[in-house]
Amino acid sequence: MKAFVAGATGETGRRIVQELVARNIPVRALVRDIEAARTILPPDAELVVGDVLNPQSLTTALGDSTVVLCATGAKPSLDPTGPYKVDFEGTKNLVDVAKAKGIEHFVLVTSLCVSQFFHPLNLFWLILVWKKQAEEYLQKSGLNYTIVRPGGLKNEDNADAIVMQGADTLFEGSIPRQKVAQVCVEALFKLVAHHKIVEIVAKPEASPKSFEELFQQC
Template identity: 75%
Template sequence: MKAFVAGATGQTGRRIVQHLVKRGIPVRALVRNLEAARAILPPEVELVVGDVLDPGTLAAAIADSTVVLCATGAKPGFDPTAPYRTDYEGTKNLVDAAKTKGIEQFVFVSSLCVSKFFHPLNLFFLILVWKKQAEAYLQQSGLTYTIVRPGGLKNTDDPGAVIMSQADTLFEGSIPRTQVAETCVEALFQPSARNKVVEIVAKPEAPKRSFTELFAAV
């Protein structure tokens, strides 16, 4: 297995990279700035300069990777096209490139509540709408996929066990980014994670369950 990570220098993406390295999986990371990436990512990670918005570069960037993990996302700002371009067009470009390379599994970090149009996050230029459209494109692509919809993302590693549920059943809650990263990486090792949409939050009072149990129950 060799993993290609898009969004590798983001807050969630860098944690995905770290967890892949911890599991001994070779990583090829798509970055826009080499110097910034070198300061953030582990030294053993192979860096390739590119952008999901430049589809012509992606097949070569994926190279000999066998799985893709996508943790891209539009940054808050004043560009009304950012969520459409990054969360939909960028993901679509990556899915198309993954198909041409015969990728074995595509893990996509989405968001809780993407099916709720009247969610406050859609005030940010319909960001959840475009994430949902990206999900649909991936699901229709023919690729083996796992779509991970985390609750509110936290940079702190609070104690708590992962709660995992099927699509459109969790509507509130939060989760540390480290647990999101762990869920994404573990999905690569769990046959029961394939072709599923899973929603995750973390709660201190929840019983701790293995990822084998969590994915199998969805």
């Protein structure tokens, strides 16, 4: 297995890279600025320059990767096209290149509540709408996929147990980014995670379960 991570220097993406490196899985991390990325990512990660909005750069950047993990996301800005470009067009480009290269598994991180049009997050240039469009494009691609929809993201890890449910069943809650990274990497190893949308939060009162059990129940 060789993993390609898009959004590698973002808060969630960098934790996915760290998790992969900790498991001795070779990583190609997609970055736009190698020097800046070196200060963020583990030295064992192979840094490749490219941009999800430039499909040609993705073909080269993917190289000999066998799985893809996508944790890109538009940053809040005054550009009304940001979520469309990053969350939909960029993911679409990555799915197309992954399909052309015969990628074995595509893990996409989106968000809780993507199916709720009247959610406050959609005030940010319809970001949930475009994430949902990206999900549907991946689902129709024919690729083996796992779509991970986390609740509100926390930078600090905690001891809370992961709660995982199927699509459109969790509507509130938060989760540390470290746990999101663990779920994404575990999905690569679990047959029961194939062709699934999983929604995840973390709760102190929840009973801890194995990842096999968590994915099985979705």
